Amino acid sequence: MLRIDLTAEDMTRLRVPGRPDPLWDTVLSLHLLQNRQSALAFDPWRRQVRRRIAAAGLTSTVTALARLAPWASYFPDFLTPSPADVPDLDAGVDRVLSTPRRRMTRELARTYPAGGPAWVRRVARGEAAAMRWLGSALRRYHAVAVGPYLPWTGAAVAADQGARDAALRRGGVHAMLGSFDPLLRRDGASWVGSYPVTRTVPLRGRPLTVVPSFFCVLEPVVLADDDLDPVLVHPVDPAPGWLARGGPGDDGRGERLPVAQLIGPTRARALALLDRCRTTSELAAALDLTPATASRHATVLREAGLVVSRREGNRVLHSRTRLGSALLAGQLP
Incomplete structure (x- = not known):
């Protein structure tokens, strides 16, 4: 909590x-490429971005960036400088590169207690070539994964x-x-x-x-x-089917969302019931399921971005997102 x-x-x-932060968006989008969270909303983006990364010859660069900013319980704070100091991407990258060496070393040591790859150690030491690589990598990744979708x-x-x-x-x-x-x-x-x-x-x-x-x-x-x-x-909730309606690189047919793979009859009933907050036990009772089974269904819906869950004491409350409501109403393309 x-x-x-x-x-x-x-x-x-x-x-x-009230505005996005370019470095936070860069790091958090890197995390989305490392997981399958909110699949319904972001799998079309993942497919497009991976194609863009490959076409730009950035596969190894993005792999290295993802190791620098892993989807984990901890990733280095220096990669997301204070939003007050980041009016745009260039200013943000400059702030990252001007991180005091002691802080950079400390945070990367927490990310890699055993030292990590040689290139991570070079970044931690603030070596000039490593800093040039980091600045270029952040800008080039943003240009294919974040900038086109602004x-x-x-x-x-x-x-x-x-x-x-x-x-x-x-x-x-x-x-x-x-x-x-x-x-x-x-x-x-x-x-x-x-x-x-x-x-x-x-x-x-x-x-x-x-x-x-x-x-x-x-x-x-x-x-x-x-x-x-x-x-x-x-x-921030994405608009339902946001990339399926003419996103960058769209060929007019749109990316098809994997709705049929996600929604079976039980999950559809669960989604319909979550027009208001319900606990896992309430959901299980309404669906005539065990709490463990209801919890698994809620987890799948949550990871697809259709449901949000929060813990309140020893209870977990679930409710439908805007995307979940749109899917239930048949408003997705």
Whole structure:
């Protein structure tokens, strides 16, 4: 579980830039290439990007970047500098390359306790050639995996920001924080949400920057180092079938989404029941299944981006996403 304690003063210091961060999008999209999360929304993107990577001769470069930013419980914080210092990709890459050598060495040692490959050690030492490679690799990967999709990702972020702004106008900061439910919810003076490990983010009077990311899925992400300025990156739901409707490289036929492989009759019934939050036990009872079987179905739906889940005490609550509702209504192409 993730917990962020927010005093009244902390809420006045919140930073909500309402724009994607190029380095966070770069790293989180790299993670999506290493997993199968939100398959319904992102498998068409994965297929296109892998083709683009191969065509650009970047396969080995992207493989190396993925080892530098692994999809794991920890990846180096220096790859995602403070959003306040990153107005664009070039500024972000410059910030990455200017990371103090001691910090870079420490974070890469945490990623690779046994030392890692020779090229990782060269990056950790801040060798000039390794830094040139890293800067070039980040820019070239962004150019094939993130940049071509900015019209779509930017529109999704703008829609998300519109919802936050509307909540802020309607009921102030408390309503804006409440608009993140069920991803993040208020628990007394804290903001809590699902997280792979138990994690409390101390603010210590520092402003919390809340960053939207199209490539962040299922759960928010925070920096590992509590001494860095606190950042919370949260998922932005993609528009249903976003890449199937004329995305970059589309040949007019669109990418076909693997709906038939995902939705069987039981999962379709589960999705229909999740128009409101239900616990795993409630879902199991409604479907006449064991809790373990219901949990497995919910996991498949969650990994496809159709359901979000959050832990509340000893219960897990599930609800349908916008993409799940669109699929159920037959609104996907």
